[in-house]
Amino acid sequence: MNNGKYIAGIDIGTRMTKCAIIDTQTGTIVSRATILTKHNLALASENVLNEACKNISITPSNVFYVASTGYGRYQAPMRQIQITDITCHAMGAKFLFPKTINILDVGAQNAKAIRIDENGRVMKFKMNDKCASGAGSFLERVAKGLELQLDEIGSLSLHSKDPQPISSICAVLAESEVINLVTSGYPVEDILMGTHHSISDRIVALLRQVGIDGEITLTGGITRNAGMVKALExxxxxxxxxxxxxxxxxxxxxxxxxNKRLKKIAYERLHIN
Incomplete structure (x- = not known):
């Protein structure tokens, strides 16, 4: 078996593709990178791996094992294994916050509520992917209706004093509702925070279906949106x-x-021989 040092994980999502590299000798995350997925998933996986490697002055040839996940996990040409995103988000959340019991993963196209045991094993999960409700695409539509960049809306919403709820669960219809609120004279920050509250209602309802118990870890691109985090909290x-x-x-x-898989293989080989 290759005695290399670095393992990479590549998460190919509908909007963003992310990569993390761990040093197997220390068990620490040594590099991260994220890029837009666009239309070529294989190219996105290659580019994000290159970026992550560049951050620590290595090349992809120095990465001896690659695991892919996300909706495009089968499109990563350099992968040795592909793993479902629910399993990966559960283990990633457990790695980052060891006392995690519940995980909320909110991405571009869907939202997932996951419950795990003390070992990070998935016990139950629920997913909502209808009309991209409760997900990043919903916020993207709202941002478009307000002529804002997606990265702007979180910080703007924190200035809200009177959140205006969005009743539509469909992302396309929500954009029209937002435009109507703007023309009625409501402040942008109130519309944004109202949107965050409306989405949080649906996400929390999803979480209740798996049972809320203990620490909750939020994952996915939504974690960069301070307004969404505040609404959920x-x-x-x-x-x-x-x-x-x-x-x-x-x-x-x-x-x-x-890394766990490779350690198990090494252990089994050692004891067989």
Whole structure:
């Protein structure tokens, strides 16, 4: 078996592709990278791996094992293994926050609520992917209706004093509703925070289906949206586990699971021989 040092996890999502690299000798995350997925998933996986390697002055040839996850996991040509995103987000959340019991993974096209045991094993999960409700695409539509960039809306919403709820669960219809609120004279920050509250209602309802118990870790690109994090924390009445690595949880989980697999193979070979 290759005695290399680095393992990479690549999470190919509908909007963003992320990569994390771990040093197997220390068990630490040594690099991360994220790029737009666009239309070529294989190219996205190659480019994001190159970026992550460049960050630590190595090349992909120095990475001896690659695990892929996400909706495009079968499109990564350099992968040795592909793992479902639910399993990876569960393990990634457990790695980042060891006391995690519940995980909320909110991406571009769907939202997932996951419940795990003390070992990070998935016990139950629920997913919502209808009309991209409760997901990043919903916010993207709202941002478009307000002529804002997606990265702007989180910080803007924090200035809200009177959130205006969005009743539509369909992303396309929500955009029209937002335009109507703007023409009625409501402040942009109130429309944005109202949107965040409306989405959080649906996400928390999803979480309740798997059972809320213990620490909750938020993963996915939504973790960069401070307004969405605040809305969820307000709805749940607790502080969520979020840090700078949270959006990379899927890629990190792929790394961790790949490392566990390699250790198991090495152990079995040692005892067979």
């Amino acid at each position: 307000t709805k749940l009445g607790i502080k969520l586990n979020v840090n700078e690595n949270s959006e990379y949880a899927g890629a990190i989980g792929a790394c961790v699971l790949a």
